[in-house]
Amino acid sequence: MEVPAASAFSRKLGAAGGLTEADRVLVERLQHRRRSFAIGRDLVHQGRTNQSAFILVTGWVCSYKLQNDGSRQIVDVRIPGDVLGLRNLVLRTCDLGQEPITPCEAAEVQGADLADAFAQSPRVAAAVLWAAARDEAVVSEHLVGLGRRDAAARMAHFLLELGVRLGFAGIGDAKGYDCPLTQYHLADALGLSAIHVNRTLRMLREQGLLVFRDGAVSFQDYQGLISLAGFDPAYLDHRGPERHASLRDVV
Amino acid sequence: MEVPAASAFSRKLGAAGGLTEADRVLVERLQHRRRSFAIGRDLVHQGRTNQSAFILVTGWVCSYKLQNDGSRQIVDVRIPGDVLGLRNLVLRTCDLGQEPITPCEAAEVQGADLADAFAQSPRVAAAVLWAAARDEAVVSEHLVGLGRRDAAARMAHFLLELGVRLGFAGIGDAKGYDCPLTQYHLADALGLSAIHVNRTLRMLREQGLLVFRDGAVSFQDYQGLISLAGFDPAYLDHRGPERHASLRDVV
DNA sequence: CGAAACGTTGAATGGTTTCAACAAGAGTGG
DNA sequence: CCACTCTTGTTGAAACCATTCAACGTTTCG
Numbered sequence: 001m002e003v004p005a006a007s008a009f010s011r012k013l014g015a016a017g018g019l020t021e022a023d024r025v026l027v028e029r030l031q032h033r034r035r036s037f038a039i040g041r042d043l044v045h046q047g048r049t050n051q052s053a054f055i056l057v058t059g060w061v062c063s064y065k066l067q068n069d070g071s072r073q074i075v076d077v078r079i080p081g082d083v084l085g086l087r088n089l090v091l092r093t094c095d096l097g098q099e100p101i102t103p104c105e106a107a108e109v110q111g112a113d114l115a116d117a118f119a120q121s122p123r124v125a126a127a128v129l130w131a132a133a134r135d136e137a138v139v140s141e142h143l144v145g146l147g148r149r150d151a152a153a154r155m156a157h158f159l160l161e162l163g164v165r166l167g168f169a170g171i172g173d174a175k176g177y178d179c180p181l182t183q184y185h186l187a188d189a190l191g192l193s194a195i196h197v198n199r200t201l202r203m204l205r206e207q208g209l210l211v212f213r214d215g216a217v218s219f220q221d222y223q224g225l226i227s228l229a230g231f232d233p234a235y236l237d238h239r240g241p242e243r244h245a246s247l248r249d250v251v
Numbered sequence: 252m253e254v255p256a257a258s259a260f261s262r263k264l265g266a267a268g269g270l271t272e273a274d275r276v277l278v279e280r281l282q283h284r285r286r287s288f289a290i291g292r293d294l295v296h297q298g299r300t301n302q303s304a305f306i307l308v309t310g311w312v313c314s315y316k317l318q319n320d321g322s323r324q325i326v327d328v329r330i331p332g333d334v335l336g337l338r339n340l341v342l343r344t345c346d347l348g349q350e351p352i353t354p355c356e357a358a359e360v361q362g363a364d365l366a367d368a369f370a371q372s373p374r375v376a377a378a379v380l381w382a383a384a385r386d387e388a389v390v391s392e393h394l395v396g397l398g399r400r401d402a403a404a405r406m407a408h409f410l411l412e413l414g415v416r417l418g419f420a421g422i423g424d425a426k427g428y429d430c431p432l433t434q435y436h437l438a439d440a441l442g443l444s445a446i447h448v449n450r451t452l453r454m455l456r457e458q459g460l461l462v463f464r465d466g467a468v469s470f471q472d473y474q475g476l477i478s479l480a481g482f483d484p485a486y487l488d489h490r491g492p493e494r495h496a497s498l499r500d501v502v
Numbered sequence: 503c504g505a506a507a508c509g510t511t512g513a514a515t516g517g518t519t520t521c522a523a524c525a526a527g528a529g530t531g532g
Numbered sequence: 533c534c535a536c537t538c539t540t541g542t543t544g545a546a547a548c549c550a551t552t553c554a555a556c557g558t559t560t561c562g
Contacts, residue, residue: 047485065395068481073395090377090384095391095486126341133341136387140346143390144316144324146397147442150517191398193519198542230319233345234298249550402550433508444551449510 008081009055013127023121030117031055033109034210037100044085046097050135052108054084061105062181063096074189076139077101077181081169086132089114094196102180121147130237137235138165146191149198149229154190157229159210159217160226163234176210176218185192258282259332259420260306264378265421265491274372281368282306288351289491295336297348305335305358310355311431314347315439325440327353327390328413328432332420337383340365353431379480381488388486389416397442400480402451405441408480410461410468415484468499 010027013019019027033054034057037043044051046066061078074097078084084098089111118125138161145154162179166172183201187194201212209225211218221223261278264270285308288294295302297317312329314336326347329335335349339360362381369376389412396405413430417423434452438445452463460476463471470476 003425021552065391067395068483071399073398074393075391087387090381091388091488092490093485093488095388122324130341133338136338136390137342137346139387139394140316140326140389142325143394144318145323145395148318148322183542184540193522194540195542196518199518215426232319234344237342237344239343434510435508445508446510446552447550450550453510 003117007055007057008079009057009083011035011170012168013124013131017109019123020121021026023123023127026121026124027119027127030109030113031057034107036103036105038103039100042097042099044088044094044096044098047093049093051085051088051094052110052115053086053089054098054106054108055083056080056082057105057107059106060101061098061106062101062185062189063098063105065096073191073234074185074186076135076142077164077185077189079166079169079171081129082135083109086135101185111188134235134237137237141235144160151190151192151196152203153229154192154195155200155204156209156225158186158190159212160225160231160235161236163217163219164236164238168236168238173248174219174222176216176246178215179212182217214251253272258306259309259330260334260351262421263332263419264375264382264467269378270374271372273373275376277368277372277375278378280362281364282308285356285358287294287354287356289354290351293348293350294357295345295347295349296337297346298344299494300344302336302339303347303361304337304340304365305359306348307331307333307335308311308358309355310357311352311356312349312355313352313440316347323439325436327386327393328436328440330413330417330420330422333386334360334379334382338387352436385486385488388488392486401448402441403444403454404480406437406448406451407476408453408482409437409441410463411470411476411480411482412484413419414468414470415489416423417488419487419489425470425473426465429466430463430468431466 007028009031010019010024013027014024037059043054043061046064056078058080061084062074063076063078064072064074066072077100083095084106085096087096088094089109105162114128118128137153141161142158145157149157159179163172163177164175166177167174171177181189183197184194186192189195189199192200204210209219209221211220225231256474259361260268260282261275264278265275288310294305294312297315304317307329309331312335313325314329315323315325317323329349335357336345336347338347338359341343359488369379392412396408401407410430414423414425414428417428419424422428428452432440434448435445437443441448443451455461456463458475460470460472461477462471476482
């Protein structure tokens with residue numbers, strides 16, 4: 001149960017060099033109380049009250065919402081270094097479930113933990129708020145995709161975004177990445193039927209754009225995908241938290 | 252330019268009684284520097300950097316995202332008491348534009364303003380974070396609608412949600428409300444064509460569910476709409492910010 | 503008055519879903 | 533070890549929901 005020198009989370013927060021060495025230690029300390037979760041055993045259950053948040057250390061998780069009619073919408077796919085369910089610390093009921101896509105490890109974070117870290121370092125506070133804001137921007141962009149892109153563009157955009165995010169986390173590049181999502185996951189994320197996901201992937205493959213096979217995405221024509229999807233990664237704000245005076249004073 | 256005894260914003264934050272009298276004054280002070288905006292003159296421009304946030308005092312605004320191909324997706328409709336573009340204070344570039352649907356008044360909030368308020372009262376901080384979290388939940392629910400509901404359910408859900416939110420703001424009830432949205436706005440919000448919006452509204456009218464006409468929504472069969480839409484207002488968390496010790500210490 | 507914005511409707515087209523069926527691999531229990 | 537089931541992937545055909553194209557009516561406003 002040893003803590004790696006730099007976990008995905010602190011690497012992400014410190015990406016732009018905004019954290020001191022002491023801040024990094026603080027961030028690592030947030031990740032004690034680590035737990036393992038098996039596929040399908042939710043970290044957070046939709047509708048439950050007073051749940052914790054988590055920092056995802058290894059593995060993939062999806063946040064989703066179930067409807068009465070049984071259909072499911074995946075709101076976001078979370079990868080190592082991402083925070084899960086930060087809202088749970090502020091709202092009474094968890095509106096989203098958090099389900100492991102692979103076996104995973106996550107560190108539980110309670111309100112008090114975070115409060116301590118915020119109190120000790122305004123830079124950590126700004127970094128966490130930055131991460132939360134970026135996650136929100138990702139969800140907005142996802143919403144745009146569901147509303148205004150067809151199946152192929154939606155798929156391309158989703159897989160491109162995931163690639164960039166994995167790249168930030170030090171996994172994967174412009175050639176591709178390992179991807180444990182099933183076509184059913186893609187269907188629930190993209191608001192499509194699994195059957196149409198299959199067809200769409202076939203089309204992208206036949207057009208020489210990308211190959212999704214055996215748990216791996218490989219981009220064949222990165223520029224072609226970008227223009228098909230209208231992908232502009234600006235919203236992923238990879239430069240990390242901004243460090244101007246007003247925000248340093250927030251805490 | 253006088254400040255009303257209790258603006259929509261402080262009424263919203265104080266809904267559950269979590270703020271002291273001093274807190275209320277603090278919140279009102281956030282809303283000095285008030286400005287008026289005409290229809291279509293954006294408060295915040297998509298893609299611009301270092302913009303302010305705003306507190307909407309009167310009128311309606313939509314936050315939207317434009318794509319390269321010219322299509323637009325409205326991410327959320329904002330009503331009096333809502334905060335616009337809180338992300339702008341944390342991220343470098345504004346990923347969303349903010350456009351007035353009606354003439355409106357909004358108070359500009361800069362990072363420093365908010366920082367001061369946060370520093371002076373942890374209750375105000377918790378309340379603002381609560382509002383931000385609730386807004387996020389609204390966007391998630393909207394995403395579910397785009398992914399997993401057909402046009403009629405999407406429309407019904409959207410109009411029901413808006414009704415509840417307006418109700419919290421002291422405008423409108425289970426019978427209906429005044430609604431300045433055009434069918435084009437609805438189309439951009441719901442990811443439909445304006446033509447199909449028209450047909451969908453006709454269908455809802457002919458089935459005796461609701462009438463959208465002359466800038467007003469009137470619900471004819473509230474229960475019928477709820478079951479058509481699968482509407483469960485839990486995510487709107489009307490009880491206001493939770494007030495437990497850990498969050499009081501966040502700041 | 504003319505133009506622009508908004509609303510309305512029909513018909514043709516097309517993207518996506520549903521239904522139905524089958525194949526391959528992993529895991530399970532007998 | 534084999535038979536069995538479950539999960540995942542794959543494909544075709546029919547049905548459907550929503551879009552596009554085209555046209556027209558109404559109101560507002562300069």
